[in-house]
Amino acid sequence: MEASKKIKVLLVRPKFSSIVANLEPLGLEYIAGLCRDLGVECEIFDEFQYSRCFRFSRLSRKIEKGGYDFVGFHANANTSDYIINTSDKLKKKFPNLYIMVGGPEAELNYKDFFTDSIDLVYHDNGLNSLKNIFLEGFLPEVLNKQNGVCFKINDEWVVKEKGAPVDNFITRPDRTAFNKGLKKNFIFLKGSFAIAKASFSCPFECTFCYCTKMNSGVYTERPIMDVIDEIESIEHPRIWFVDDTFLVDKERVKRFCEVIIERKIKKHFLAYSRADFLAENPDILPLMYKAGFRDILVGLEAVSDDLLDEYNKQTSKDVNTQAIKNLADNNIVCNGLFVVSHKSSRQDFKELYRFIKKNNLLWVVFGIFTPYKGTDAYDEYKERLIKFKSKRLDGLHITIKPEKMSSFMFMVRVYMLYVLTYPKIICRTIFKTAYDTKRTGWF
Ligand code: SF4
Known part of the structure; x- marks a missing residue:
């Protein structure tokens, strides 16, 4: 199956302080795996590979140079404020950029991401809804048919209930980010x-x-x-x-x-x-x-x-x-x-x-x-x-x-x-x- 329209997706794992471990961004690697299956151009931008200095300019440069039109943030409890602030800044700089948020914090506390600059909050169990969206497009009529997504119509947030619990993944992770980040x-x-x-x-x-x-x-x-x-x-x-x-x-x-x-x-x-x-x-x-x-x-x-x-x-x-x-x-x-x-x-x-x-x-x-x-x-x-x-x-x-x-x-x-x-x-x-x-x- 092929995605509906050519889009370029950048998946971002925000950095947080951790002296105990630094591991691969598995959640994003599953999305990258889905993109690979559907022929959607996608890359993971793992902030753990870089220093904290110049975070925003590094991310902006990446978006600009790569010509990405969709950015997806992986949210944990300790990165939600950073994601909200960064989304605001990104939207000012790239008004046409479509910004999505997913990950555990979005799954549990999706309403916290209802801001002007964020376009879609993904809180579903599993990736089926995301697959449908990649296939049919990020249109309100498509989003409206999905489970576990929140999006805006006329600046009002629409909340679609979560789908049933899942018991497997629908794809294999794309471990490119793991191999790239192995040194760290x-x-x-x-x-x-x-x-x-x-x-x-x-x-x-x-x-x-x-x-x-x-x-x-x-x-x-x-x-x-x-x-x-x-x-x-x-x-x-x-x-x-x-x-x-x-x-x-x-x-x-x-x-x-x-x-x-x-x-x-x-x-x-x-x-x-x-x-x-x-x-x-x-x-x-x-x-x-x-x-x-x-x-x-x-x-x-x-x-x-x-x-x-x-x-x-x-x-x-x-x-x-x-x-x-x-x-x-x-x-x-x-x-x-x-x-x-x-x-x-x-x-x-x-x-x-x-x-x-x-x-x-x-x-x-x-x-x-x-x-x-x-x-x-x-x-x-x-x-x-x-x-x-x-x-x-x-x-x-x-x-x-x-x-x-x-x-x-x-x-x-x-x-x-x-x-x-x-x-x-x-x-x-x-x-x-x-x-x-x-x-x-x-x-
Ligand atoms: S609920 Fe389960 S995962 Fe959570 S601390 Fe208890 S045993 Fe561990």
Whole structure:
């Protein structure tokens, strides 16, 4: 199938601060894949490849030189203000430029992008509506027939409801941007990773979680053989499954591992899991190790049952401990993810560090509790938000006043967690023992 009219599309991933990772823009690569299938000329402009200086002039030059008439921004919670401001400036400079916004923030909070300069907000599940638009044109009568799009007629926004949840992609990603950006691709101290997605949303409902609201809040899984075919075609030794939780259906995971082993696909896999799956299913871990799983990111979140209950995590401190042990026994690294609550006392910070030491947890990441707009936590805390600017929504900033200490002391204690834990990770990485899960010392 061919697109209706020759258009040139520039897909932009805005840069945001991240010292932990810089990975390929998978969402945009799926759109680039769709454009490739339809014969639409398209390029990804990944701002992560450039410095922050002269951002606007660099982007303007790109649009001008390339003769792009459509620009699509990929929006995260921490880039929405930048996108809105940049769209205003672009529209002044290029009045005929058609500006679209999509991505997770548009999917959840599409109304935030209803500005004069933005022409289309895409909040649908999956890419079917976008495919129809590319085929039939960006005309009001075409847009009016689609699901999950917002557009303007006579300066009034028209909102089309989302379509049904999706359970697969309609194309393969075009990984040109991945190959181009490989030199700058990294996860802190782990090297470069390609990313893949094997499911949509999450079957659980933690109060602070943004991911579980995706795909209309419905968890679906891609056919596992399709996922394996895609993995096999990726020419990179390390793959990160960015599924919100990859380990849900034990039989599916087993099938995945068996086929990976059968087909002799040799990769280092990294994936997210809940602690309860790991605590309850130690028998699958040897097979996962054999298939190449070396890293699991575990949402441990907290070390007190009260806080875990408050997050609606449906786990416990004991479950967390068991999950860490099961992974270590099977030589798979547990990357512990913690949410530092604004309710934490000095004692809670101490308890958290004590838990990390006691359980010989080497790899850890701390995020400050942030009630992202669209989550249940946002509804609970919206009256108490402070400095709730999009660029501060990254888990590194305070957005609710700490209850048991000053903001200054809270930040000092968060930094102290890093100071107490990261030198050891760096040291063990230098001595090439950071993946030895039985080792306890610094070397
Ligand atoms: S935090 Fe993890 S387990 Fe909880 S809803 Fe989000 S993705 Fe699911």
